[in-house]
Amino acid sequence: MAPDPAxxxxxxxxxxxVLRTPRLVLRPDDDVGLAALADRALDGVHPAEEMPFLEPWTDGAGTPGFARGVMQYAWRCRAEVGPARWSVNFLVREGGRVLGMQTLAATEFGILREVTTGSWxxxxxxxRGLGTEMRQxxxxxxxxxxxxxxARTSAFADNVASRRVSDRLGYTPDGVERHVRRGRPALLLRSRLxxxxxxxxxxxxxxxxxxxCRELLGVPPPD
Structure with a gap:
């Protein structure tokens, strides 16, 4: 049978x-889902006085083109996926509705066997515990x-919610970094699992x- 060209x-x-948990479905980003995700980002991700992200992308939420920028970021990640380096942005859905994004990334995974995560x-x-469920x-x-x-992750010292997820999963401290956040110094806490x-x-x-997907991600054959 000939392959389906569509x-x-x-x-x-x-x-x-596809990844499935008791409440969630996670799929790598697609254009229809990204458009829905961009709409959700416009609804708000965190209080205006806070900034949980190393790259303060949410500061542009009130500017023209913000939603398009959310999609362009995901497109760039998608275009650069390959065995040497990849960042897979999973769209997180509950009951068919897009609620956020869970990223799994790696560099030279076939050699280092190490991943990093990020989410919103x-x-x-x-x-409601969805952040824990999607990272799990x-x-x-x-x-x-x-x-x-x-597996590695990081969170600013005042990002209590993200740090609690890491604690629940068993991460251990892996060092501290100092960054400038909105013109002021801030501590980024690294964790390792x-x-x-x-x-x-x-x-x-x-x-x-x-x-x-294994070849695309540079994943060695199963033992």
Whole structure:
């Protein structure tokens, strides 16, 4: 049977990757979902007096082109995905509605076996444990399916919500960095997680469509 010319998975295997948790569905970004995500970003991500991000992209929320910029950032990440370096931005959905983004990234994964994570949720979706659930999803993918040896993340010292997620999952301190944030010094706390220290969730992660993605992500064949 001839391949379906309308099937994007033939040339872009990430289009078929799906992660499922008890409440959420995570898929690598697509254009329709990105448009919905940009709308959600306009609804607000954090209080105006706070800045949880190293790159203060939300400061432009009231400017023309902000929503388009959210999409352009994701397009750049998508265009640069390859075995040497990748950043996969998963759109997080609950009941079909896009609520935020969960990123899983790596450099020379086949050699270093290390990933980093980052994420955000709309303010309306915060406070229900979804941040923990979506990070558990990509950590489960990294450790149990990709064979990662380490996972790293970072958060500013005053980003209590992100640091609590890291604590719940078993991360340990991995150093401190000083950055300028809105013209003032701020401490960025790095954290590190290993498969042995990871506090696994009680639920089982559902994963579909991973096989064709392995080569694109530079993932070694399963042992």
């Amino acid at each position: 099937d994007p998975v033939r040339h872009w295997p990430l289009a078929g990757l 949720l709309t303010r309306a979706a915060q406070g 999803a990509v950590i489960g993918l990294a450790f149990e399916r990709l064979g990662a040896h380490f 290993t498969p042995e220290a990871w506090r696994r969730p009680e639920w089982t992660l559902g994963v579909a469509g991973l096989g064709p």
